[in-house]
Every structure is written in C-alpha cells, then in structure tokens.
Amino acid sequence: MKIGVLALQGAFREHCWMLEGCGVTAAEIRKPEELDEVKGLIIPGGESTTIGKLMIEWGLMDKIKVRVEQKMAVYGTCAGMILLAKEIKDSSQPRLGIMDIVVRRNAFGRQRESFEADMTVPEFGPESLKAVFIRAPYIEEAGQDVKVMAKVHNKIVIARQNNILVTAFHPELTKDDRIHQYFISMVKNA
C-alpha cells in the first residue's frame, strides 16, 4: 500500500520515515498526477500560508478536495490541520476547508510558548502519548460529525471526521507511531 505525503514545504521527510517504519510505502507528492498513485494522504506540519499558496499555484488544491470527497483518507498535522479546517480564526488564507472545525493559528503562542506534553488518548489505550506542540493551533469549535479524540489544556488537539484525521501536534517528531498506525488503518478501511 502506498500513502502520499504532501511535499511542498515542511516536515514531510519525518512523515515518510514514520510510514516506512510502519511497513507502508511513502510517496512524496508535489504534482496533482502523483495523487493518482496513493491510497491516502498526509499533509505535514510547516507554514500553512506557504503550503496553501503552493497548493493553489501548482494545481493540488482542487485535486485533493475531489479525492477526499471520493473517500480518500487524509491526515493533517499542525499546518495540515489548519489547511483542512473550514474556518481559520482571523485569517482569509487559502485552504482546503473540508473539515467542519474552527481552528485558531499559533493558538498556544509563539515559539517560546511551544511545548511538549504527555497526554492520554482513550482510543490508544492507557499508555500516555508524548506530543510536541510548535507554534501550534487548536480546534476552537467542532461540528456534530466531528469526533473529539483528545484535549490538552482543555483544548481539542486530535479530531476525526469520517475519512479526515487531524492533530495539532507532531507525532512525526517522536518515536511513537500509534497515530500513524491509526491513520494507516483508516486508509485500509476507506
């Protein structure tokens, strides 16, 4: 099975390593036609304004929307979560806008407020998960179809709506592959 990682800008390399570590083939996606070969897509962390502009300029925005409508599973981390959100507080930046959530950018603060935290995710059992938050967003509001999977400081940081998964933090910067395993099972069942 092949899963794509959007490789326009950001930490796509780490997601590829994570997927390969889970026994899945990872493909870097920079052009629309490359999406035809993958069963799922990860939109990595990076700068959401940069990735959004490049997605439009190089014809990926519409193609990704169509594929997700056709049930392709997609997972967005940090910037990826911002790009998937229907509403971004105080911003009109380009986005896919396909998940029924309201996100706030840099919501925990600037870099000096960036942090690591241990949290429990009921879905993944009792063992805590180390999460790395870097100028991270959080979900301010989630629609009815959105399943909230975890909170940190009482803010939503993992959520799922059908074939769309988002995290406000970066599991790809740790050794814990439970979120990637979870996403891979979403891709398999899509």
Add this chain to the structure above:
Amino acid sequence: MQQGTFRVKAGLAEMLKGGVIMDVTTPEQAKIAEEAGACAVMALERVPADIRAAGGVARMADPTIILNIMEAVTIPVMAKGRIGHFVGAQIIESLGVDYIDESEVLTPADDKYHIDKHQFKVPFVCGAKNLGEALRRIGEGAAMIRTKGEPGTGNVVEAVKHIRMVMSEIRQLQNLPNEEVSAFAKNIAAPLELVMEVKKLGRLPVVNFAAGGIATPADAALMMHLGCDGIFVGSGVFKSGDPVKRAKAIVAATTYYNDPKILAEISRDLGEAMVGIEISTIADHERMQDRGW
C-alpha cells in the same frame, strides 16, 4: 508540560524545511515576503548588501523594527544578534522572536566565544563553513545550522563550497572505523558525542539551510540538490528589480528543485537580479564568513 526543550527548538526548524526565509527591513517587505510564500522572515535594520556597503560596526536591529515586523505577519519572525553578544540575544528573546540568528553578518561582539545558547528558551541558528564549526555551534546549543556563504554578494560560490565541505566530511566520517572517530573529532575540533551521532545518522542532527549569496531560483535549487534543507535569501529578493516575482520564484524553486522544466518556467522574465560581487575582489578583513570561531 516542558517549554524550550531541544526537541521543541529543533522542531521549529524541521517545520521550516523545504521553505525560504527572507530578510526584510520593514513591515511592508515582511508582508510581501509572506504573500510570496516565505516560511519565515528575518527582521533586520539593513540587508547584508547594505551592511557591506555601509561598513563600520553592524549591530542588532532596533527593537521597534523587529516588533513592527512581528506585528505585520503570522509566519515565524527571526532576528540577528552579534556573535557572543548574549545580552543582545536576551533582549531579542524578550521581544518574543521565534528564532535568533547568531550571525557573522553583524560585527562580532566577542573575538573568542559564541553565546551559550543552552541558556535560552528561544532557539538559535548559526552559520558554519564545515562540519567542525557546525558541531561546535550545536554543542553550544544551536538548534539549526546554515551555510555562511559570503553574505550580501549575490554570489553563490561560497555557500556551495560550505555545503560541499560539510557533506563531504560527513561521507568521510561514515566510512571511518570506530577507533578512528575520536581522532577525527579532535582534528575538526568538534565534540565526540556529536561526531558519533553524525556518523550514525549520516547527516547533521539538526536542520541545515543554505545562506550567503543566493540570488536566483537556480541558486536555491542548486543548494537543495547539494543537500541543504531550505534556503535563506538575504539581499537577493529586495535588492532585485522585481522582489515580488523573484521571491515567488525562489519559493517555487525550493520545492521543485528537482524539475528543470518547472525551474525554466519560473526563471523567466524575473527582471534584474541583484548586482553580484566576485569573491576575489573582497579584501580578507571584509570577508564575513571568517567571523566566528
């Protein structure tokens, strides 16, 4: 909850990968850079080409300039401090800047020592011409490395020399048997543990960007091919004829560095590039890359 950990510091650099960080001197320029797709901006009083032309002592920017730029954009904002000037760095950190560049572009404030960067919550990026220099900076706490190149020249040759040197030393190290590693570490004056880590990883333990002389999309793509993780553009954008178009083109070139057809397309009709300087015409004492120890 832990803040200011090395993972968090190096993590922001990981997020900047594959992107372009642009020098800006005004909020207007910062907005142009953000609009063009920059993944971060470097807030400065003057771009390196103007610092070079002005001569004298180049100091950190007025906090007002930095704060106004932070106000203008949502992307990360970096600022430069003088080598060894830890009080300057404390001032910059207190402003809430996202990254500090302990930079040879400014006049060094200490002729022997760099800043102890472990003492800060804000991450640091430092320049390096070779593996030893890169690992000494990482040993001092730098969470990101960049080539030094020769800033403000619009001439990529020195940045090429520096990334080639780092990559070739890494390849050399990987081929050494373990018993020869400590002598290698001694020769390049780098901490042994970091040398061992590089040998294991086959790369630097932190992100390594290109900087110092990048003026065209082709320059950016060349540096990516040679193994850089992303690009700093100093004078190259706002000293050119059409900053908006050139900035966008350099952003695209950093993503599509492996596609000559796309590079040809985005390199068309960019207007005048910045005026370049041949390195051999720069007097030894004016070479910024020789600053830092």
